[in-house]
Amino acid sequence: MPFKRKNRGRRKGDKGSEGTVQCDNCGAFVPRSKIQRVTTRVSLVRGDLARELKQMGAYIAENVVVKNLCISCAIHYGVLKVRSREERKQKPFI
Numbered sequence: 001m002p003f004k005r006k007n008r009g010r011r012k013g014d015k016g017s018e019g020t021v022q023c024d025n026c027g028a029f030v031p032r033s034k035i036q037r038v039t040t041r042v043s044l045v046r047g048d049l050a051r052e053l054k055q056m057g058a059y060i061a062e063n064v065v066v067k068n069l070c071i072s073c074a075i076h077y078g079v080l081k082v083r084s085r086e087e088r089k090q091k092p093f094i
């Protein structure tokens with residue numbers, strides 16, 4: 001059977017069945033190997049104020065936010081891009 005991608009859009013290999021994870025944006029249940037995990041650092045202080053405080057030598061802690069996105073949400077937010085047919089075959093999808 002022909003495949004659109006070398007790893008069939010997942011990274012589980014020949015592992016068999018696996019659990020599902022809920023997308024943090026749309027709530028869809030997606031296989032664990034298909035999820036796109038995005039880590040962002042969110043500062044609790046506003047940008048201009050944080051810059052000023054950093055210049056004064058203050059340490060500003062940042063929150064680390066980890067989000068699990070399904071593929072369609074990841075494409076919507078620009079985490080992934082739609083690739084051409086040749087490009088899809090070259091390297092792993094995720």
Ligand SMILES: [Zn+2]
Pocket residue numbers: 023024025026027028069070071072073074
């Ligand atoms: Zn989603």
